[in-house]
Amino acid sequence: MTESQTEVRKGLAGVVADYTAVSKVNPETNSLLYRGYPVQELAASCSMEQVALLLWTGELPTEEELAEFTARERAHRALTPELKAIVDALPTTCHPMDVCRTAASVLGAQDPEAEDSSPEANLRKAQKLFAAMPAVVCYDQRRRRGQEPVAPREDLGYSANFLWMAFGEEADPAVVEAFNVSMILYAEHSFNASTFTARVVTSTLSDLHSAVTAAIGALKGPLHGGANEAVMETFEELGIRADESPADAEARAKAWMEEALAAKKKIMGFGHRVYKHGDSRVPTMKAALDRMIDHYGRPELLGLYNGLEKAMGEAKDIKPNLDYPAGPTYWLMGFDIPTFTPLFVAARITGWTAHVMEQVAANSLIRPLSEYNGPDERHVPGA
Numbered sequence: 001m002t003e004s005q006t007e008v009r010k011g012l013a014g015v016v017a018d019y020t021a022v023s024k025v026n027p028e029t030n031s032l033l034y035r036g037y038p039v040q041e042l043a044a045s046c047s048m049e050q051v052a053l054l055l056w057t058g059e060l061p062t063e064e065e066l067a068e069f070t071a072r073e074r075a076h077r078a079l080t081p082e083l084k085a086i087v088d089a090l091p092t093t094c095h096p097m098d099v100c101r102t103a104a105s106v107l108g109a110q111d112p113e114a115e116d117s118s119p120e121a122n123l124r125k126a127q128k129l130f131a132a133m134p135a136v137v138c139y140d141q142r143r144r145r146g147q148e149p150v151a152p153r154e155d156l157g158y159s160a161n162f163l164w165m166a167f168g169e170e171a172d173p174a175v176v177e178a179f180n181v182s183m184i185l186y187a188e189h190s191f192n193a194s195t196f197t198a199r200v201v202t203s204t205l206s207d208l209h210s211a212v213t214a215a216i217g218a219l220k221g222p223l224h225g226g227a228n229e230a231v232m233e234t235f236e237e238l239g240i241r242a243d244e245s246p247a248d249a250e251a252r253a254k255a256w257m258e259e260a261l262a263a264k265k266k267i268m269g270f271g272h273r274v275y276k277h278g279d280s281r282v283p284t285m286k287a288a289l290d291r292m293i294d295h296y297g298r299p300e301l302l303g304l305y306n307g308l309e310k311a312m313g314e315a316k317d318i319k320p321n322l323d324y325p326a327g328p329t330y331w332l333m334g335f336d337i338p339t340f341t342p343l344f345v346a347a348r349i350t351g352w353t354a355h356v357m358e359q360v361a362a363n364s365l366i367r368p369l370s371e372y373n374g375p376d377e378r379h380v381p382g383a
């Protein structure tokens with residue numbers, strides 16, 4: 001093996017791979033801007049539909065633009081019988097992310113514009129995927145629960161309709177608001193692993209649905225989107241006891257974390273490749289979780305949350321990422337744990353597809369180098 005002085009950046013850590021105007025993650029100021037707007041302001045005053053349009057077009061929509069998009073989004077919410085049949089053919093034992101991945105691929109195969117990567121066609125395809133994915137997620141959760149599917153409602157906004165299709169009843173406005181906040185916070189985050197995957201696929205001049213299908217695969221892992229499920233699995237491993245005092249829950253969670261860290265376990269929902277002093281989205285999502293804890297009357301969850309966070313902070317000074325408050329929020333709302341990452345998919349379709357369009361507009365094949373560290377050249381005997 002030949003030794004080399006080439007610097008290898010494992011995991012592309014610290015590598016700036018391209019420009020983007022979609023979002024700016026600034027770990028120094030702990031801020032996140034979507035097209036220049038602080039994500040906290042968007043979460044406080046916009047609908048997911050407005051944020052989606054902002055990410056795709058670069059500007060917040062006018063009232064007319066929003067009305068026109070809203071009408072189209074609502075018209076594309078329902079699943080085709082063919083897609084339902086394909087989902088039904090998948091085992092209920094498969095992960096719901098596999099269902100999302102399959103559905104994204106099927107929606108591409110069904111789209112007459114699948115091979116058209118013009119800006120207009122890509123925007124139309126992105127919007128149709130955005131409209132249909134909530135129905136995929138809800139249809140799948142209901143079939144696993146042995147429940148009849150619930151058809152979308154054209155009189156409800158994106159987030160209210162999402163919850164309607166999931167649970168078959170109109171959600172409380174406070175729950176709709178918290179869900180909308182989570183969707184906005186999950187929508188976009190520069191060159192994270194799944195978005196970069198989407199850009200790699202796009203860079204070969206492949207199509208938008210292929211990029212999204214691949215991105216779903218990348219999001220599934222627990223080092224990325226899958227962490228919101230893993231967070232709740234930690235809570236469940238700890239044991240959620242509705243009658244426990246927050247102080248007792250906190251003490252128990254602290255002890256659990258100390259033991260887990262002593263055993264060198266990696267605890268999902270903590271740490272981030274870019275943010276080293278805290279994830280810019282956590283305070284907004286934590287405030288939404290607090291509202292849901294009050295709404296559902298489950299203060300013991302706050303005890304568990306605080307206990308884990310404090311023990312991790314004291315032992316390693318590692319802060320929670322967005323998945324940490326998002327997991328228990330979705331649990332309180334009534335989603336099954338394996339549905340949490342599909343909720344992330346539904347939101348991130350906006351960011352992924354905005355990046356697909358940006359990549360197409362200024363493409364260069366993404367193909368890094370590797371430093372060979374295998375055997376020196378050798379020869380097949382007798383060759």
Ligand SMILES: CC(=O)SCCNC(=O)CCNC(=O)[C@H](O)C(C)(C)COP(=O)(O)OP(=O)(O)OC[C@H]1O[C@@H](n2cnc3c(N)ncnc32)[C@H](O)[C@@H]1OP(=O)(O)O
Pocket residue numbers: 011222223224225227265266267268269270271272273274316318321322323
């Ligand atoms: C929406 C999102 O996708 S946010 C990310 C969601 N992912 C998770 O929550 C998974 C848990 N977190 C992690 O695995 C990591 O923090 C990552 C992958 C997100 C970022 O990691 P990197 O920047 O590559 O840092 P790396 O994993 O090398 O960690 C640096 C050190 O902190 C430790 N560390 C980082 N995160 C954690 C964690 N969650 N639990 C325990 N230790 C941790 C590592 O063990 C390592 O310690 P060492 O130097 O003693 O070996």
Ligand SMILES: O=C([O-])CC(=O)C(=O)O
Pocket residue numbers: 186188189191192193224272273274321322
């Ligand atoms: O940026 C990252 O690496 C992961 C993340 O937080 C996200 O995709 O939202």
